[in-house]
Amino acid sequence: MISRHLFSGALAVLLASTGLALLPAHAAQTELRLGAAAADVGNLDPHFASSTSDRTQVAWIFGALVRFAPGSTDPATIEPDLAESWQASDDKLVWTFKLRHGVQWQHDYGEVTAEDVVFSLKKAADPKRSAFASDYTAFKSVEAVDPYTVKITLSSQVPSMLGLLTNYSGGFIICKKAYEERGDDFTRNPVGFGPFQFESMEPGVAVHYTAHQGYFRGKPKIEKITYRLLNAAAARDLAFTAGEIDVEAGTADQRWLQRVKAAPGVKIDIFDPSELAVLHLNRTQKPFDDIKVRQAVAHAVNAAEIAQFRGADFTRVAKSVIPSNNLGLNPDPGLLSYDVEKAKALLAEAGYPDGITIKMISSQMPSYATTDQILQAQLAKAGIKLDLQPVEHATWHQMIRKDLSPLVDYSAARFPVADIYLTQFYDSKSAMGQPAQVTNFSHCSVADKQIEAARTEVDPEKQIALWQEAQKLIVADVCGVPITETAQVWARTDKLDWGFELKGSMSLGPLLTEQTHFVD
Known part of the structure; x- marks a missing residue:
């Protein structure tokens, strides 16, 4: 009788001699492929990362x-x-x-x-x-x-x-040490201590990451990440449907959501924070140096229509000039109502009875492009013609920070305390061109006193009252027109497990950790 061990050995020799081999047990997938709504990488220095795509990546690094x-x-x-x-x-x-x-x-x-x-x-x-x-x-x-x-x-x-x-x-x-050695290259060749490390970049194509083997919480289960730059929603959908990517950035559109949800083997993640979209009006440039023109724009915007178009699953009408999840929200700051006739009358009073034409630089990112096109149609009813000039998203970020667009449609989420959003978007020190410029595209300055006082107020009730007063002043001066709040939405294969319940991510995209993995 031939022993089991001798038989196994003989079989292995036979398979080897015929060019065959014993098949290994099925191993779980260890490469994760994501499709991003971005044409290229902007800045991977986390202290400058501002676009959704860049923020998503730096949180892994x-x-x-x-x-x-x-x-x-x-x-x-x-x-x-x-x-x-x-x-x-x-x-x-x-x-x-x-x-x-x-x-x-x-x-x-x-x-x-x-x-x-x-x-x-x-x-x-x-x-x-x-x-x-x-x-x-x-x-x-x-x-x-x-x-x-x-x-x-x-x-x-x-x-x-x-x-x-x-x-x-x-x-x-x-x-x-890495920052000092790499200098300007650090922005596209960063070093952190997170679970995934930057490996290489193909400009306009993809960014590649590998597991940080020495990560202090343990070696990540995912060994390789390919972050494909697929700015066109149709391209991402095709890649996802074909199985070329495992995860895709979703589109804030109800029709997209229903179509993707119906596909087999797909899970949808809708998570916080909701990004507040505000149409910022540069008060230092004509014609928006006239408050009547700014009021006309506010009356011409139909936020409810935009929210309905995007879809109730992930979009709601904005309540104020800061996100509704912020500590210190004023739920009734005095927003102007949708009223096309009032908008026309205000334009006439401002000296524009035949309407006006405004150049607006627009991001080609689908979520921005869709909103801007709807705004274009809405404002046209009031005699305000938007001359949209679309550019790639990273370029748009650069241009709006040089005051090249008197209207800026900007969506953002920040740490959920009113001080952060108010400081970055409405404090005069944060205005474009100032030494501490951040995202005050409107050059708003009417609430500086309240914002600064709230920052050092030790009485919580008084602090909230100051934040709420600041919002009233900003709304009254029409520094910006709040539009919608839209949650993050991504689609993934049901074989991918984040390793936690994804209810929110401050990086605005899926957080990848050492626990993220594929299931058989």
Whole structure:
């Protein structure tokens, strides 16, 4: 009788001699392919990443002192990341963070230390090296007490200290050595300590990532990520349907949602934060230096129609000039109602009885392009002709920051405390052309006093009252016309498991962690 071991060995030799081999057991997929609504990469320095696509990617690369629990945008879920513990003085002006030992940078740049944290937060607070510097004006000093201890001293209390230190915007920690070595190349060749590391880029085609083998929470289950740049919605849909990508950025359109939901083997993720779309009017440029013209635009915009077109599953009419999930929202700030005849009358009073033509630079990103085309049709009814000039999304970002468009349709979500949104979009220090410019495209200045006072107000009720007063003033001056709030929407194969319940992501796209994986 031939033994089982001898038989197995003989079979293996036979298969080898005939050019065949024993088939291995089926292994789960380890390469993740995503289709992004972007034509190219803008900036992967997290302190400058502002587009949805760039924000999505930097959240995979970088970490912070603390982080939102994966799948959440609720500040109550903020938990340790690089910092394993922290404490604050009784007056909340001095914060001390103890760092984890042994956290490694990607690409063999060594251990993350307090020196990197100090460098990163000082960079985040520098208007020349960060788009979010205004968030950190209360940071008096950031010091490395020892290699694993960081002390931050504030000049005044801030509305949400931990919020400024999360895995979001200026809170990301970057590798000091890599930044100094790579210089300008860091924007497209970054180094962080997150679960996935940047490998290479094909401009206008794809960005490639690999698992960070030394990630302190454990080796990621996904080994490779291909982030394809598919700006055209039709191209993403075709790639997804053909199985060329596993995940695609969705389109804020009800017809798209119903079509994709009906396909077999597909899951839809609709998650926070909802991005607030506001039509910003540059008050320093004609004809919008006349409040009657600004009021005419506000009366001509039918936000309900736009929300209905996009779809109730993920879109609602905006309530104010800040997102409705923000602490400090004024739910009734005095928004002007939709009234075409009133809009025409105001234009006539302003000296434009035959209407006006306005040049508007428009992003080619589908969600923006659709809204702008609807706005074009709506405003035309009131005699306001929009001369839309579409450009690629990254280029659009650059152009609107140079005041090249008197109208700017901009969608954004920020940390959900009113101070952040009010400061970035309506504080005069954040206006285009100012040293601390962020996203104040309207050059609004009417609520500076209230915004600044609220920032240091220690009484929570008084602080909220100041934020609500600021919103009334901004609405009354028509610095911007709130339109809709639209949640994030992505489609994925049902074989992909994020590793957590995706209810929210401050990066505006799916957060990928060491737990993300495919199921058989």
